[in-house]
Amino acid sequence: MFYNRGSGDGLAGPSNPSKGGEDTTSGRHTMDIFDEMERRGHEQVIFNYDRASGLKAIIAIHDTTLGPALGGCRMLPYASEEAALLDVLRLSEGMTYKAAAAGLDFGGGKTVIMGDPATDKSEVLFRALGRFIDTLGGRYRTGEDVGTSEDDFVQSLRETQYLVGLPTAYGGSGDTGDNTALGVMQAIYAALMHRYGSTSLKGRRVAVQGLGKVGYHVARHAVEAGATVVAADINPHVVGRVASELGIEPTDPWAVLETPCDVFAPCALGNVINHSTVGTLKCQIIAGSANNQLEDDALAAQLREREILYAPDFIANAGGLIQVADEIQGYNPDRVRHQIEAIYDLLLAVFKEADETGRSTTDVALDHVHKRLEAIHRIHRIHA
Numbered sequence: 001m002f003y004n005r006g007s008g009d010g011l012a013g014p015s016n017p018s019k020g021g022e023d024t025t026s027g028r029h030t031m032d033i034f035d036e037m038e039r040r041g042h043e044q045v046i047f048n049y050d051r052a053s054g055l056k057a058i059i060a061i062h063d064t065t066l067g068p069a070l071g072g073c074r075m076l077p078y079a080s081e082e083a084a085l086l087d088v089l090r091l092s093e094g095m096t097y098k099a100a101a102a103g104l105d106f107g108g109g110k111t112v113i114m115g116d117p118a119t120d121k122s123e124v125l126f127r128a129l130g131r132f133i134d135t136l137g138g139r140y141r142t143g144e145d146v147g148t149s150e151d152d153f154v155q156s157l158r159e160t161q162y163l164v165g166l167p168t169a170y171g172g173s174g175d176t177g178d179n180t181a182l183g184v185m186q187a188i189y190a191a192l193m194h195r196y197g198s199t200s201l202k203g204r205r206v207a208v209q210g211l212g213k214v215g216y217h218v219a220r221h222a223v224e225a226g227a228t229v230v231a232a233d234i235n236p237h238v239v240g241r242v243a244s245e246l247g248i249e250p251t252d253p254w255a256v257l258e259t260p261c262d263v264f265a266p267c268a269l270g271n272v273i274n275h276s277t278v279g280t281l282k283c284q285i286i287a288g289s290a291n292n293q294l295e296d297d298a299l300a301a302q303l304r305e306r307e308i309l310y311a312p313d314f315i316a317n318a319g320g321l322i323q324v325a326d327e328i329q330g331y332n333p334d335r336v337r338h339q340i341e342a343i344y345d346l347l348l349a350v351f352k353e354a355d356e357t358g359r360s361t362t363d364v365a366l367d368h369v370h371k372r373l374e375a376i377h378r379i380h381r382i383h384a
């Protein structure tokens, strides 16, 4: 049982679990972990503690209907254990949807390490994590995410083989930024086709928020395709470098949300579309790489009312997952490219069905995911 200290005590994730109760001795609101697992559909949550390294990590396995769980490992100075738990529950659930929508045979999982990536990393910490991952015997694989790097997992590799996204020198497929960006471009093309009847970016205005590993490539591909690109990053050096290299128009990190444009590509933060920002958007299309772009799913309906076409993030940003999933069977860039291109057709179908049914694109996409999970679950009844 965890105490819910209300909103704002964590770095990410919902702060008000839907179920909970009053702790009669202290009067504090509490969260029941099993209720939360039931509500979200989780199979397993593992708390890992190692005294020697100080490792405190939570692994959440959401759903393994499609195959072993796959999902990165975040390291953040969470304000509380509850904040870390809610983050890992929410992120692992999202991984199930991302893998299912991409047609992969993997389930959803995620790890969070409670700690400051700037000061708390060590060889022994990532080796200890590796040993815990190994105890799962391949039921879950992990790799880099926010706050961790591929080099951290080179340490874990000494203890377990169940890793993805390693440097090429260690048998991995390297950075996922460009493949994620290529998936975002497929999402942009599908949205342009649906909205304007053509995939052409010539003369279109694209606003990119965040010019990191993914956003840089989105900006580059959009410029190469003939778009005018407006972009922002909180790091002024990054904006300056990309502006002179690609000829983009720099703007302020928050002004980018309100920039009049055809396509807004959020490639920085989650929760960027929230109840305060949704009314200020001046774009026709939203398609970007950030995870959890909408603060809550209800905002997808508001976007629909505002006639803003939203490419659900867990479909648009699947390129990196497709790449690391492919490593497990022996990395083949052509196969990865082929699977990333499928994002285009999937989103066209989602957009069409959303229009025909009057539902949000997120609702339709989640329906698609649940149908696949149920159908694969049913064929598992066949004894083979």
Ligand code: NAD
Pocket (backbone or CB within 6 Å): 176, 177, 180, 209, 210, 211, 212, 213, 214, 215, 232, 233, 234, 235, 238, 253, 254, 267, 268, 269, 270, 289, 290, 291, 317, 318, 320, 321
């Ligand atoms: P990154 O850390 O390389 O880049 C993020 C960039 O955003 C940084 O340059 C940072 O300075 C900038 N930024 C942060 N806050 C900002 C703000 N308020 N306004 C403007 N810029 C801001 O990360 P990345 O790998 O490019 O990932 C970007 C997003 O896409 C993240 O949400 C990530 O979870 C998601 N994502 C990434 C991948 C991948 O393959 N890298 C895959 C799926 C999803």
